[in-house]
Amino acid sequence: MSGERVHRASYEIDVTAPAGVVYGLIADTTQWPLIAASSIHVERLDFDGVVDRFRMWFTANGSVRSALSHRTLDAAGTRIEFLQELPAAPAVTMAGTWTVEARGAGRSRLRLEHEFTVAADRPGDVAWLLLATDTNSRAELEQLKENAERWREIDGLLLGFEDSVRVHGPAELVYDFLYGVADWPGRVPHVVRAEVREDVPGVQRVRMITRAGGDVPPQATESVRICFPHASRIVHKQTRTPPLIEAHTGEWSVLPDETGVTVISQHSVLLRAADVERVLGPGADVPRARAHLREKLGRESVAVLELAKRHAESAIRSL
Structure with a gap:
């Protein structure tokens, strides 16, 4: 640790x-965006x-940071030590440990400890980090507890899939269409409205209203999108999810x-099991919810992919 005062915080849960x-x-950092609300993406x-060793994007006091x-x-x-090599501002250093202690048959205690420093120990920065650490740590422990306690069922609640299209046109134009989510209303059938903020280049905060179909009223969602133009990738996570979905991440x-x-x-x-019958009707079960979401999300994704394809191929024809 550097010469600044070291601030410590400790949390635990049974x-x-x-x-x-x-x-x-x-231990599996790649799954963190699905099980921790503050985690957006892990590379x-x-x-x-x-x-x-990884880079993580996360929310802290309403902002998106990375470390x-x-x-x-x-x-x-059953212990993990962590150290941020390049901490998110305003931290100068950030480190800590996760410790899991067995407490008898089928029971355990989870402890999370942090220690960090701030340049010149500035009171405002210290207060900001203490609030972010406290808010995120308490939420993470509760979410880990919830997911661990349904460990026998959680595999059935996880759903992963992909769709693809071939495009005979420039990759740059395809990426431009996917990046330009603010222009999707009026172009993408299920998107009614999209409000986009990009306070930091490549980090988009999106509020979207989409048509759900049938008699279901339009749904409001919020997302963070991390854009990698040189790799032609956009990763995203919904920070406000619609019914049936507890967590949702993805990538273009x-x-x-x-x-x-x-x-x-x-x-x-990650499905929200408590919503299944309320959304899909009495007697609906998790397999039906999985099939429903696969069809709905896949249909919406393919619509975007086809429009990106048309956008790129039309530009080539017009030349």
Whole structure:
């Protein structure tokens, strides 16, 4: 740690689940956007089974921040140490530990500890970090507890799939269409309204109203989109989800080759089981909800993919 004062915070929660289950949820950073509301996206840079190095985008006090981090995993001791190599401002340093302690058959205690410093120990920055750490840590522990305690069912609540189209046109035009979400109303059939803020280049905050179909009223969602123009990728996470969906992440990727472009839409969803019968009717079950969301989200994604294809190919024909 540097010469500034070290601030510490510690949180813990009891979980009715085996320590190994709880540890497994914490250990897989790639799943964090689905199980922690504050986590937007994780780009894993290196992983050898013990050291996990990654960049994470997350929300903190209403803003989107990112940090380059590494974690050291101790599976036998059910303990993970973490250190932010490039912390998110205003932190100068940020580190801590996750510890899972077995408390008897099927029970455990999860502890999260942080320590950080701020340049010149500025009171406003310290207060901001303490609030962000407290808010995110308490929420993460509650969400980890909830997901760990339904560990026997959670695999059935996770849904992942992708759709793709081939485009005979420039990858740049396909990406421009996907990036220009503010222009989707009037072009994409299910999008009624889209409000976009991009306070930081490449980080879009999107409020969207979409048609749900049938007698269902239009639905409001909010998302964060992280744009990688040089890689022709856009990753996204809904921070306000519609019914049936507890968490929803995804990615648009544009892959050029010698003969054209493949455009892929990927989705990962954590179902909200409590909504199934309320939304789909009495007797509806999780498999039906999975099929419903696969069809709905896939249909909407393919509509966007086809319009991106038309946008790129029309430009070529007009030339």
